[in-house]
Amino acid sequence: MSQRQLLGYSLVLIFLGMGWSFTQPMSKLAVSEGYQHFGLIFWQAAIGAALLAVVSLIRGKGLPLGPAQLRVYLIVALIGTVIPNSATYQAAVHLPSGILSILLSMIPIFAFPVALALGNDRFEARRLGGLFLGLAGVMMIVLPSASIPQMGSAFWVMIALIGGACYACEGNYVAKWGTAGMDSIQVLLGASLVGAIISLPLALATGQWINPMPPYGIPDYAHILGSLIHVMVYAGYVWLVGRTGPVFAVQVSYLVTVFGVFWAKVILNETYVPQVWLALLAMLAGMYLVQPRKPSKPVAPSASMDQIGRN
Secondary structure (H helix, E strand, C coil): CCHHHHHHHHHHHHHHHHHHHHHHHHHHHHCCCCCCHHHHHHHHHHHHHHHHHHHHHHHCCCCCCCHHHHHHHHHHHHHHHHHHHHHHHHHHHHCCHHHHHHHHCHHHHHHHHHHHHHCCCCCCHHHHHHHHHHHHHHHHHHCCHHHCCCCCCCHHHHHHHHHHHHHHHHHHHHHHHCCCCCCHHHHHHHHHHHHHHHHHHHHHHCCCCCCCCCCCCHHHHHHHHHHHHHHHHHHHHHHHHHHHCHHHHCCHHHHHHHHHHHHHHHHHCCCCCHHHHHHHHHHHHHHHHHCCCCCCCCCCCCCCHHHCCCC
8 A cells, every 4th residue: 555545545544434423423413302113213224225226337336135145134123223323312312422432442342242152253461461351341331320410320331332243243243153145235225125124113103203204403414314324334444345345444443533523522512430441541542452463474355334333
């Protein structure tokens, strides 16, 4: 990679981190006036599916519907969208947006023990230290609870961490069992469609349906913008992985966390006590330690979402 290419790819990396982290305050705004998780999940999946369907038509690639492909769509929809987003949207009602961004840094940290359990990775003391640093960061947020007075207890931090654990499991599933011969755009389109099918009856049955007709308010515009940015940035991330490899592209995870705190300050005017900043440093250090070393041989780029997480 030449210096010019490195600069160009680094700029792309920065824009991806800025874009992905921007979806965090959008989620906070989306739940600010009463919208609930199943309704938000349906429209996020529907908006993403519509945009990806257009991309697929332009690419000229169809959507495989064999049993193996349907299984991938279902698993990715459940542990990559429905379950983690249900947890995240509920936690966003009670937690500051910046805290949610900091907790996202647990995704690669969670991924390490899951990878060991599935035989996807080997034990390293350095990475175990990163796991403990990440957990220490969580404890700095939870104890004392005064660090997040809006919450009143550690319960919603634990709920928010469900999302990171799901994304870690999703990435390890893809790493171990693959995507049934599909590329990441096909997987995301299929999973978005399945996610919409699952969440629609849940939204209707629980009274969480969101009427798409105007008038629109800030939560509506925030959710639409966040959903569109999420899909576009994901596509950009896949493009970057294909050109630079996963070791370079995964560095976006640091930017998502740091920019997430920045956007929370700029958009929502959030402030934090000192132990939250210490937690951020501990989690960033833990994330650095658990990252795999650059392989000595070229590897096929992975497009799994666990490498940066999503919301």
